Amino acid sequence: MNLRRDVFQAIADPTRRAILLLVSSQSMTAGAIASNFDTARPTVSKHLQILTECELLKQEQNGREMYYHLNPNKLKEIADFIEPFQKMWDDRFKTLENIMKKYQSKK
Amino acid sequence: MERKTKINAEDDKQELLITREFDLPLELLFKAYEDSEIVAQWMGTKVIKLENKKHGGYQFETSDKEGNVLFSANGTIHEFLPNQRITRTFEMENTPFPVQLEYLEFERLTDTTSKLTMHIVYKSVAFRNQVLQLPFAQGINMAHNRLQEIADRLK
Numbered sequence: 001m002n003l004r005r006d007v008f009q010a011i012a013d014p015t016r017r018a019i020l021l022l023v024s025s026q027s028m029t030a031g032a033i034a035s036n037f038d039t040a041r042p043t044v045s046k047h048l049q050i051l052t053e054c055e056l057l058k059q060e061q062n063g064r065e066m067y068y069h070l071n072p073n074k075l076k077e078i079a080d081f082i083e084p085f086q087k088m089w090d091d092r093f094k095t096l097e098n099i100m101k102k103y104q105s106k107k
Numbered sequence: 108m109e110r111k112t113k114i115n116a117e118d119d120k121q122e123l124l125i126t127r128e129f130d131l132p133l134e135l136l137f138k139a140y141e142d143s144e145i146v147a148q149w150m151g152t153k154v155i156k157l158e159n160k161k162h163g164g165y166q167f168e169t170s171d172k173e174g175n176v177l178f179s180a181n182g183t184i185h186e187f188l189p190n191q192r193i194t195r196t197f198e199m200e201n202t203p204f205p206v207q208l209e210y211l212e213f214e215r216l217t218d219t220t221s222k223l224t225m226h227i228v229y230k231s232v233a234f235r236n237q238v239l240q241l242p243f244a245q246g247i248n249m250a251h252n253r254l255q256e257i258a259d260r261l262k
Contacts, residue, residue, distance in 0.1 A: 018177045025203040038175050085239050090112040093127045093223075096149040100135045103145070 010054045015039065016047050020056060020070060027060065027069040116239060121232045123239070125225040133215040136223060137190045140211070152178065159187045165195070182209075190215075197227075204238060205230040 011017055019033055034044040048068060051057040055074045060067045115124040129136050139145050143157040156166040161184065169178040179200040186194035193211040198204075210226040229235035 014171055014177050015175070018175075021202060038173055086112060086114045089114070089125055089127070092149055093112055093129070096136075096139045097129050097131060099145060099148055100129075100131050100139050103138075104131070104135055 010051055010056055013047070015044075016051055019044075019047055019051060023057065023068055023070050027067040029065050029067055033068065116235070119232055121229045121235050123225075123227045123229070123235060125227070126222065128216065128220060128222045130219065131221055132219055133190050133213060133221040136221045137213050140193060140213075141189070152180075156181075158184065161185065161187060163187065182206075205234060207238075 143154040152169040163184040208228040
């Protein structure tokens with residue numbers, strides 16, 4: 001089951017992307033991360049587990065607290081510099097073009 | 108004909124050039140940026156405010172099904188010349204990314220085709236590279252699935 005968990009699956013979920021964004025600036029505990037969402041705490045824990053399993057997040061024990069931080073090396077695997085950025089804009093502009101073609105034919 | 112988005116990011120420069128040609132007349136391409144309902148559709152985000160004028164501002168917000176805000180952004184419009192140019196700032200709220208400056212140029216190619224050039228200036232080379240490496244952090248990909256749905260419906 002855990003073998004299915006790859007980085008692409010991990011970032012396909014909007015809540016998990018929001019979590020990655022949260023910890024991109026600082027290490028945070030599970031509790032601190034969960035406090036940013038109205039979602040139930042176990043749901044956030046599940047997201048953290050998935051992100052940790054695919055190594056996008058790393059855990060670090062600090063005293064009694066477990067902190068989560070972003071693993072930039074793993075991010076590089078999925079973000080081959082410009083390619084995802086290019087694809088993101090390309091997808092958006094394709095949608096824009098489709099919408100406006102439809103808009104044009106309606107007139 | 109397949110048209111592709113080109114990204115030009117030179118090493119050690121704190122800027123970025125995005126260009127795309129469209130199978131759309133210039134007026135329609137510009138309208139996709141001017142009409143808040145259409146912007147909402149292709150950006151996949153809620154448009155809370157869009158004041159298309161000098162000293163105007165805009166505000167985007169994306170929430171999940173439970174209503175959690177996943178992405179919010181805003182900016183100020185410095186120049187708004189219909190079918191020609193939009194100059195604006197862009198700021199992602201609740202992120203470490205500083206405000207960026209965006210110059211959007213709209214060009215007529217033929218009666219039925221047009222071109223968009225987006226020139227984005229970042230606070231530093233490091234921040235530009237971070238934005239490039241974290242496309243989902245910019246929140247745009249968050250809406251990717253929804254964009255796909257809209258596009259599929261339009262086919």
